[in-house]
Amino acid sequence: MTAAGRAAPRALPVGRHALLLEVGTAAEAQDLHAELLRRRAAGTLPPVREIVPAARTVLLDGLADPSALAADVARWEVPPQAGAGHAPVLTVPVRYDGADLADVAALWGVAEDEVARVHSALEFRVAFCGFAPGFGYLTGLPEHLHVPRRATPRTAVPAGAVALAGPYTGVYPRSSPGGWQLIGRTEAVLWDPAREPAALFAPGTRVRFEVCA
Amino acid sequence: MRFLTVVRAGALTTVQDLGRPGHAHLGVPRSGALDRPAHRLANRLAGNPEDRATLETTATGCALRAETAVTAAVTGAPCPVRVDGRPAAWGAPVRVPAGAVLEVGAATAGLRSYVAFAGGVAVPPVLGSRSHDVLSGLGPAPLADGARLPLGAPCGPAGAVDAVPCAAPPAELVLPVVLGPRDDWFTPGALRVLAGGGFTVSAAGNRVGLRMDGPALERARDGELPSEGVVLGAVQVPPDGRPVVFLADHPTTGGYPVAGVVAGAALAAAAQAVPGTPVRFLPTAA
Incomplete structure (x- = not known):
């Protein structure tokens, strides 16, 4: 255990050129990701092709010597909130008129028109991406606001749909099948490979949703 | 043009x-x-x-x-x-x-x-x-x-190659696998099944993954794995227990446990294996 009371990340083998670093919580995973980006920028991380954060892990792929890094990581102290709090907050306008608004309101125990106020008052952070290019899994919902996926997924969720599942908020970058609970929609373009950056929601991005009429 | x-x-x-x-x-x-x-x-x-x-x-x-x-x-x-x-x-x-x-x-x-x-x-x-x-x-x-x-502009003369090896497609696809990161999610029996043969290439595969017909790998634990990053060659095991070897268009994160990773050098042969080809995994500890 470190001075901060956190164990060093656990390094799991992934083939001959990758390493999966596992920690105990989503917050620790976000801190570890920030620490890895800091070390890469500082030139103190061995060359790596991909740094892929996820729920409780960060994957490092394209390493020349994963076992050397695994031995090094065992001695790391990852500071809490490394690099957080300084990044600007991205504001995303949302029309809170999703098809599952009533269901989410019932699960939250609030009136339907309260969902917008509650959701837009929170600050989120893109923990990781997956499912589709530019689809971010945003953390920041307190536990009492976590909701299950829909029992039956929809065959088509429209692009820009703002949705909830488990601890996450997400925005569908394009029309796709999906099982998340829809609470609203945004005109923001989440993903445009011709734009720099292509993804609005890159891991680590701080996000607020703003009610638009 | x-x-x-x-x-x-x-x-x-x-x-x-x-x-x-x-x-x-x-x-x-x-x-x-x-x-x-x-x-x-x-x-x-x-x-x-x-x-x-x-x-x-x-x-x-x-x-x-x-x-x-x-x-x-x-x-x-x-x-x-x-x-x-x-x-x-x-x-x-x-x-x-x-x-x-x-x-x-x-x-x-x-x-x-x-x-x-x-x-x-x-x-x-x-x-x-x-x-x-x-x-x-x-x-x-x-x-x-x-x-x-x-087409782009030609940039050089056609290559002079003396002999092009025509690799015969494998009668059996042999896939060396480094175990991990989630081999501990499977029973020791499941890892013996993985090493024991009995798999063939399924017709359901595509550029995302090489799918297998054959025995199911038994999980040692229930529950869901939180989504984690996956690599090329990952041997992911969905709930039906039949391993899938991830190819180039694989998803970047996934929630099913990865029992091991196939070495990149073996994936070219995997890309040429027609449905029905017998598959032998050769697991080694990390």
């Missing part, structure tokens, strides 16, 4: 290069040619750098009309090659005159042939790559009859 016209698109013919690594954190698969050595060889034979885009066919080949004279080369799965109906060489530079049709026939063995053209297929790149990704849809659409494909 130099271009080709698609006369016969085939079952699934896509533009492929070396893919778009480096964007996995945004949910972007690496994509790229499944049989990398065959893609590289086709480019060398056509006088191209190895990163130029080629065409990757699936089982049934394709046919293209050269609207200007061009040097082409076909590698990967062996197949009959014809120019305006006359037999031409597989695995060697082929001169296709202006207006002539290059016919890449059905694979006589293996699954995926690679067709390179001097200058490369020059569709606009997306995130630095011209590869079509079947999972995310990024990159140029699969070939369709009548479509036009622009």
Whole structure:
């Protein structure tokens, strides 16, 4: 255990050129990701092709010597909130008129028109991406606001749909099948490979949703 | 402008290069040619750098009309090659005159042939790559009859290669696997099943993954694994217990446990394994 009371990340083998670093919580995973980006920028991380954060892990792929890094990581102290709090907050306008608004309101125990106020008052952070290019899994919902996926997924969720599942908020970058609970929609373009950056929601991005009429 | 016209698109013919690594954190698969050595060889034979885009066919080949004279080369799965109906060489530079049709026939063995053209297929790149990704849809659409494909400027003479090895498609696909990161999610019996053979390549596979028919791997624990990053060659085990070996268009994160990772060098053979091919995993501890 470190001075901060956190164990060093656990390094799991992934083939001959990758390493999966596992920690105990989503917050620790976000801190570890920030620490890895800091070390890469500082030139103190061995060359790596991909740094892929996820729920409780960060994957490092394209390493020349994963076992050397695994031995090094065992001695790391990852500071809490490394690099957080300084990044600007991205504001995303949302029309809170999703098809599952009533269901989410019932699960939250609030009136339907309260969902917008509650959701837009929170600050989120893109923990990781997956499912589709530019689809971010945003953390920041307190536990009492976590909701299950829909029992039956929809065959088509429209692009820009703002949705909830488990601890996450997400925005569908394009029309796709999906099982998340829809609470609203945004005109923001989440993903445009011709734009720099292509993804609005890159891991680590701080996000607020703003009610638009 | 130099271009080709698609006369016969085939079952699934896509533009492929070396893919778009480096964007996995945004949910972007690496994509790229499944049989990398065959893609590289086709480019060398056509006088191209190895990163130029080629065409990757699936089982049934394709046919293209050269609207200007061009040097082409076909590698990967062996197949009959014809120019305006006359037999031409597989695995060697082929001169296709202006207006002539290059016919890449059905694979006589293996699954995926690679067709390179001097200058490369020059569709606009997306995130630095011209590869079509079947999972995310990024990159140029699969070939369709009548479509036009622009070609880049030739950059060198056709490659002089003395002898092109025609790798016989494996009668048995042998896949060395380094166990982990989640081999502890499976029973010791499941790992014996993995090593014991009894798997064959399923017809349900695609560019995302090589699927298996055969015994199910028994989990040692229930519950869900929180989503985590996955790599090329990962042996992921969905709830039905049949392992899937991830190929170039694999998802960047996943929630099913990965029992092990197949070495990259074995994946070219995996890309050529036709349904029904016996598969033998060779697990080793990390």
